[in-house]
Amino acid sequence: MKKLLYAAILAATLLPLHAQEKQQAAPTKFWGNQNAYLHRQASVMFDMIDQTLDKNRPEKGVPEARKLALANLDLLLHDTINDNSAPLLNFLNKRVGKMEEDMSRPVKSGYKLYKIYNDGFVARTPSVSIAFDIVRGLCHDKTLITDSLIHAIADNCDILFITHNHSDHGDPEVVKYFLSSGKPVIAVPEFMPEEKRIRHLRPADGSSYNGTVDLPGGKISLKIYPGHQDHLMNNLYVVTTPEGRTFAHVGDQYQSKSEDMEWIPGITPELPPVDALIFNCWNTRLPEIISTFRPTLAVPGHENEMGHTIDHREAFWLTFQKMEKSPSDYVVMGWGECLEQP
Numbered sequence: 001m002k003k004l005l006y007a008a009i010l011a012a013t014l015l016p017l018h019a020q021e022k023q024q025a026a027p028t029k030f031w032g033n034q035n036a037y038l039h040r041q042a043s044v045m046f047d048m049i050d051q052t053l054d055k056n057r058p059e060k061g062v063p064e065a066r067k068l069a070l071a072n073l074d075l076l077l078h079d080t081i082n083d084n085s086a087p088l089l090n091f092l093n094k095r096v097g098k099m100e101e102d103m104s105r106p107v108k109s110g111y112k113l114y115k116i117y118n119d120g121f122v123a124r125t126p127s128v129s130i131a132f133d134i135v136r137g138l139c140h141d142k143t144l145i146t147d148s149l150i151h152a153i154a155d156n157c158d159i160l161f162i163t164h165n166h167s168d169h170g171d172p173e174v175v176k177y178f179l180s181s182g183k184p185v186i187a188v189p190e191f192m193p194e195e196k197r198i199r200h201l202r203p204a205d206g207s208s209y210n211g212t213v214d215l216p217g218g219k220i221s222l223k224i225y226p227g228h229q230d231h232l233m234n235n236l237y238v239v240t241t242p243e244g245r246t247f248a249h250v251g252d253q254y255q256s257k258s259e260d261m262e263w264i265p266g267i268t269p270e271l272p273p274v275d276a277l278i279f280n281c282w283n284t285r286l287p288e289i290i291s292t293f294r295p296t297l298a299v300p301g302h303e304n305e306m307g308h309t310i311d312h313r314e315a316f317w318l319t320f321q322k323m324e325k326s327p328s329d330y331v332v333m334g335w336g337e338c339l340e341q342p
Contacts, residue, residue, distance in 0.1 A: 058332075060329045066332070070317070073316065074304065093146055099153075154178055159215060165191040223238040
């Protein structure tokens with residue numbers, strides 16, 4: 001019943017967008033109406049990208065069909081005429097909606113890793129579902145993903161981790177929903193410090209936090225390392241599930257703070273085998289970060305953050321170029337995609 005309710009709410013939310021798109025897409029001749037042409041072109045291209053990504057699921061390396069689809073997505077997302085447009089909102093919510101539908105089904109073996117938007121990921125095993133940096137997303141102060149869809153995703157998660165106090169990584173409304181649902185939220189002390197229900201965990205510089213968290217499906221092991229994004233606290237999370245699967249999310253760890261790189265490479269011996277390492281694609285020292293965690297798969301995030309100006313909407317084509325130097329196998333994922341591993 002809840003699933004049907006969410007579907008109805010999502011349909012009602014997106015209906016005006018579809019109606020607007022249909023109304024503007026009606027002309028077949030666009031002479032004298034450049035905006036109508038660009039709007040229609042965006043609708044067609046977003047739909048083609050959606051279909052191509054559905055047929056070419058995330059996999060290791062640089063599959064050409066995916067590379068071309070994501071590069072075309074870069075072009076659309078770097079043209080500000082599409083900011084908050086009906087074609088963009090339809091595309092994003094459609095893709096995330098398909099991912100949420102998959103999340104409602106149990107994981108029978110291995111793990112599934114979902115990329116929602118920006119640096120928001122969900123890692124799921126047969127026992128637990130772990131969320132990192134989930135946000136609804138903002139573009140010119142307007143929300144990108146509907147509340148009902150984000151709530152449905154949260155309903156399929158057991159815990160939320162927030163790496164640092166930036167709106168593209170921590171969304172107070174998402175946090176409030178997790179907390180109201182009785183689910184734990186772990187964050188740096190700088191994020192919503194007045195909210196006492198959040199577990200504000202931050203180890204002393206140079207040390208690590210080691211603990212466990214009881215979830216409905218079992219106990220997870222947790223390591224937290226005290227990184228930074230410039231002057232901001234940025235937790236590096238290493239989470240191990242009851243099945244022994246380990247996921248690391250390092251948020252916006254940024255090496256402009258040179259003292260972090262004095263100790264980060266030294267944590268390698270104390271890390272468990274990492275199945276997937278999630279990191280920001282614009283990190284300036286990617287090979288060193290990846291070599292530190294030695295993951296089975298390196299998974300970049302943060303491409304095309306729509307709250308940024310176009311020069312800092314990091315492009316997928318640029319991520320592909322950077323990942324050529326990765327010392328580990330890697331997978332480049334788009335919005336609303338699922339990576340399934342045995």
